[in-house]
Amino acid sequence: MQRILAQCRKELAQFRRDRLTVALALILPVATLLIFGYAIRLESKHIPLAIQDWDQSWLSRAYIEQLFATNQFAPVRRAGDEDAIAVIDRGHAKATVVIPPDFSRRVEAKLPSPVQVLVDGSDVNNARVIRNSIRATTNYFMRVNDLLPGSERVVARVRLWFNPGRRESLFIVPGVYAVVLAVFPALLSAIAMVREKEQGTILQVYASDLRPVEWVLGKGLAYFLVGQLESVLVLTGAMGLFGLRLVGDPTPLLVGNTVFVSASVLFGLLIGSRASNQGAAVQAVALISFLTALLLSGFIYPISNIPFPLSLIAWVVPARYFMEITRDAFVRGTGWAGVWPAELALMGLALLFLRAVLLATQRMQLKD
């Protein structure tokens, strides 16, 4: 135990001495939180929308006004000769609504009148948002102006739980928390591990009577502490800047946080013991930890959308389970009843990584 602590103290002293690494450890997580937290928004507000009104009646103008009444769309001024598609081609507008010349006549005669909506489909997600939004606004417009023949017989009363205002930050920021803790502790521990090999100090470790388990645990403990510091920083930022609050029982988050940071550090140690130099180690962590936490964890889009062979990898991505825990802790608030499978999975993965690290360090010893 004492030797583990000594190893941990040595590691922390070494960590403190390297200014760049300290900056990396403390500034980058917060910067990541800020950038991801503010910049990742999937739904556009004020989507530039162009209108081509061939009708120019009071009805068409009222309809246009209704389209812009929410903050979903912002009007685009078109040059007089620009046609409906050119304005999208140039990227000035994301969609164009073309109102036909006989629009008001047909509507007043209760005949169906098609309104053409051209949507830039290149941003797939917002294309859907635009379509739904225009349809919903049109229906609202017809209802308000008594244009709908026949009364409405069935209506859906929709309630959005947990996030009635559909604030995207409530979804993204708990995810960022998991991404940050997946990447940075792993990065630091991987660098620390591979440095021993690169600088040859690992020979000194061999020469001492330190056992591999003690060595790994000491190193791991040091970066675990750094990782906890990072999680406190990010948590403060998430609560202070993005207004996240813990809802319900905080213990699942505490336990999950501890296990997840350990798993992340152990994974870093694993990479560090396999990589040949620091550059390769950083590359590997960036590629594996970062990409899996970003893409295979349900951070941006639901996990169920990941196609088949990749979805298998998603099962062993720790960030995926931790994201369930953070989202539960900050938004859902079901506590242990909802997240115990995720906690168990995290613990399993952490143990798996520990085992792999111990194996890898033994191999490191045998080689020289």
Added chain:
Amino acid sequence: MGQTERKGQSQPPGMENPDPPGRGGGLSGADVVRSLWAWLTGSPLMALALKEVRQILRNKQLLFLLVFPPTIQLLLYGFALNPEVKYLDLGVVDYAQTLTSRELVASLTHNQVFTLNPGSASQAALGEQVQRGEITAGVVIPPDWQRQLQRGETATVQVLIDGVNANTAGIANGYINQIVQSFSRNLDPPAPPAPIQPQVHFLYNPGLISSWFFVPGMIGVVLTLTSSLVSSSALVREKDTGTLEQLLMTPATAGEILLAKIIPLFVLLMGDVMLALLVADVVFSVPFRGSLLLFLTLSGLYIFVGIGVGMMLATIARNQQQVVLISFFINMPLIQLSGAIAPVESMPLAIRYLSWLNPLRHYITIVRSILLHGVGLEVLWPHVLALAVFVVILLTVSIYRFRRQLS
């Protein structure tokens, strides 16, 4: 270590020039090098460029970096990022248990948006399922539904949606409303069609295939990462191993040393552009609607941005480890604020303006516009201009810094 020794041999420039170039032309295989050779006979530039080409070809790790991570990233982003809203779990509690209520449930689930999750017994159980995230949406049809319908009153259906994922929740909400509405209009007696019928056409990507959006963005990201990393490590290696001093003792000027480093990298990175394009075409069938020549020219321009960033990194960092770490600080904001993943239009206004200072954002706009929209310079000129400005600034500053560090 062996590398530095052998490098020393090819260094005495000028005299040995007539010999290496012949082989060099064959080695790189690029006309660029050959025409430059004809133009620059007798200059140290050629010898240096050759040395770089040899060094690169010997460096397996560099070649690995050029091929493996870009391909993996393109594939992962292209396959894994999918904003589709499909097969959401829908729980239904039908207290009415009539023909019409079952019809409503059928019309909610017969498309691919929702699949029926059979486990909900009561309204309370349904609520719990939504709370635990087992189902995304829950529908409760009240017991007096049929009576309300028969009396001609407006019958209500309660819908609970898990709002944690704001984006999915919004789209699911839209779908449910549309389905219920069309169901209501088709109830017996069917209502006449609604007077205003928006007919939505998706341009450029009618099937809304998500990889068509993400892959062009990733081409930009991959190119940024690779070009900055490769060029900075090529420069800093000389600093690291101390061979930079040896280079300085040769008659070559600092400008020539840099140029000799840049040219082979440029050729390799153009290869990366082709590789990325190939993956986009073969794996994802992303359309290519614009001009290939324009695409390659502008990608070439962007590679210089990447090289400029890399050189800048190299002048800041002292050794190779630092390069990789510092590149984190620079590349992460560049990538996240570029619109590669989340569209720039969705970002807050201040960040949107800030993103004009991001060269990657311009390049991604260019790639998407050329590939998907098929437009040309007449639309893209502001972005091209911005890229050109970045190239000039980045290269000037980094060459200046590099020279100062040399003396």
